[in-house]
């Protein structure tokens with residue numbers, strides 16, 4: 001049967017060796033040139049069986065399968081070329097018409113060879129690409145290394161085996177003030193490393209950078225100097241590393257850092273630490289000294305002054321505070337007796353209990369007992385309720401008998417009994433109440449004289465004056481005046497809410513030339529008055545007239561009018577103290593130790609009126 005021309009055309013365009021056979025007789029109806037090339041002859045009019053090596057039945061089975069499925073493939077059929085060489089083929093069969101089947105052959109050996117070539121080719125191309133990548137990588141790395149060298153904060157330079165500069169990075173140029181062109185090819189030691197900082201010549205043979213070549217090891221130096229182009233040194237720390245080119249020493253790379261500022265700061269810090277150490281030592285010494293001073297001189301609360309007298313007072317307070325014994329404090333008015341009593345109480349182990357003050361010259365004799373012992377309701381006329389006396393209030397605390405010399409003699413006897421029995425009886429009670437008293441008495445009078453003149457019981461005197469303390473007159477301790485005055489001024493400024501003022505030299509001089517008959521109290525008043533009048537401005541000190549400097553020294557002469565003024569001032573103070581009373585235990589006559597009639601005549605003679613003493 002003639003072959004359709006379309007089939008012939010399709011056959012020719014087949015990329016594989018192909019031929020069309022009569023499906024029943026297996027005669028080759030047509031073939032393409034590839035098939036002729038594969039089998040090695042013009043196959044037209046030949047039978048496929050000539051090339052077929054497999055049993056004919058295998059081919060028959062294959063063709064049956066093609067006819068049955070329309071297309072089929074196998075690699076089991078074996079063929080050979082015309083020249084007898086074997087062919088390993090994959091055979092594809094397709095029905096192309098009712099009677100014809102097209103067979104196409106894939107040369108498996110040729111295919112394998114092609115695959116190998118392709119694989120080699122791919123390998124080759126991949127290798128080539130890799131090589132190109134590596135090449136690019138190294139080029140890039142070199143460029144990057146260059147950039148890194150340039151961008152590095154450290155100065156980096158290279159020298160060859162003769163010590164000549166081979167490269168100098170930007171940081172090194174900036175630190176040294178030289179351009180790379182100035183340095184490349186030149187002996188760097190002679191340019192930047194020629195002298196030590198102390199001016200000594202730096203011999204190249206001693207240079208650690210060259211030594212790093214010789215000893216073939218990295219050398220680190222952290223305290224050296226490089227010299228700038230402008231002749232100034234910079235402090236550097238550096239590392240010199242020998243480098244090799246194919247096992248041959250090529251030179252060294254030096255990486256350095258400008259540490260001038262750091263070294264300067266280190267020096268400053270060192271100096272500061274030395275200074276601190278010196279100060280610390282000094283402070284320790286001062287501290288030791290102050291501690292010794294404090295141990296020797298511990299000032300009690302509120303007691304100002306640094307005179308020997310005040311130091312002694314503080315020591316005495318220390319000594320007596322924790323004892324249970326009675327204390328007698330003597331001193332002129334305003335010398336700080338009451339303050340001393342408070343200090344003793346505060347420093348004693350009775351401080352948590354009350355400090356009860358009884359002004360012995362203030363309480364009328366008839367009510368003294370009731371005041372001191374207390375009374376039961378109905379104990380006497382007017383005793384409308386139970387009343388606790390001062391002794392009970394002061395139990396376990398401190399009883400301050402102020403102006404103790406004014407204590408009526410009758411009561412003195414009762415007080416002796418209380419002290420000796422450690423108990424008292426409240427008026428109206430049928431029993432005694434135990435009491436633990438610590439009596440601190442104060443007196444402006446000389447109690448010994450009072451005893452001699454029998455105004456004061458000797459046994460009570462002994463009981464009360466177990467530990468005597470003397471508060472000295474302010475004029476006898478002038479060292480304290482500036483401290484006290486400044487203290488009162490500060491206190492007044494703070495009360496008046498004005499900014500604190502410092503006493504001028506003139507103020508202090510004026511204070512020191514005054515005799516202070518009223519002692520610290522007077523100083524306190526003078527300063528407070530001045531502070532009020534100054535209202536934060538200039539301080540004007542006003543003393544009691546007639547008492548300034550003139551009377552300071554005992555051999556100074558006073559005029560009669562001065563004396564009169566003094567006498568008048570004294571009388572006014574006295575009346576002020578006695579609140580105008582002339583006679584009686586608390587009267588001015590008693591204070592002046594003259595008869596009340598004499599007081600009256602002095603008041604008249606010196607023209608003293610109530611306005612004077614009540615002002």
Ligand SMILES: Nc1ncnc2c1ncn2[C@@H]1O[C@H](COP(=O)(O)OP(=O)(O)OP(=O)(O)O)[C@@H](O)[C@H]1O
Pocket residue numbers: 302303304305310331332333334335336337338339340442444471484520521524
């Ligand atoms: N060393 C001192 N430091 C600070 N203030 C003092 C000192 N001495 C006395 N004063 C102050 O002076 C004033 C008078 O002191 P204080 O009342 O203690 O004296 P006094 O001797 O008891 O007087 P008087 O006998 O008249 O009662 C008080 O305000 C007191 O605080």
